[in-house]
Amino acid sequence: MAKVENILQTPxxxxxxxxxxxxxxxxxxxxxxxxxxEPLLGEQKRGDLTFLRVYKFKMVKQLTLLGYSYDxxxxxxxxxxxxxxxxxxxxxxxxx
Numbered sequence: 126m127a128k129v130e131n132i133l134q135t136p137x138x139x140x141x142x143x144x145x146x147x148x149x150x151x152x153x154x155x156x157x158x159x160x161x162x163e164p165l166l167g168e169q170k171r172g173d174l175t176f177l178r179v180y181k182f183k184m185v186k187q188l189t190l191l192g193y194s195y196d197x198x199x200x201x202x203x204x205x206x207x208x209x210x211x212x213x214x215x216x217x218x219x220x221x
Contacts, residue, residue, distance in 0.1 A: 129161045130200040137220055141207040152184040156191055157204070164195040164202055173218055177205065192217055 134142075145153065160166060160180055167178035180191045190213050192206035206217050 128200070129164055129195075129202045131202070132157070132161070133201060133203040135203065135205050138204045138207055149184050152182070152189075153191075153207070156180060156182040156184075156189075160191075160193065160202060164197075167191070167193060170214075174214065176221070177217065 142150065142153065159182075165178075167180035169175075170177045170179060176194050177192050178195060180193065182189055182191065188210065190206075190208060190210060191204070192213070194203045194205060195201070196203075205221065206213065208216070
């Protein structure tokens with residue numbers, strides 16, 4: 126598998142990251158590093174959200190979902206959303 130060359134952040138993702146504390150950002154950085162190594166780790170969604178992959182990880186002992194899309198042709202990882210399971214998919218449908 127080819128290596129990810131470009132990582133993009135949507136404004137929604139950037140805003141969510143801005144609100145995180147230092148220990149939360151550390152957990153997020155580790156999750157993003159895992160995705161850069163293996164971009165297909167996340168689960169591909171179906172239906173309205175076919176463009177979305179979701180990677181689940183622990184952020185300070187709480188399950189957190191990281192929504193992203195991966196385009197293999199361009200080798201781009203686009204970080205789209207971050208949050209807990211509550212209303213995660215509903216908010217993504219509204220945003221994208």
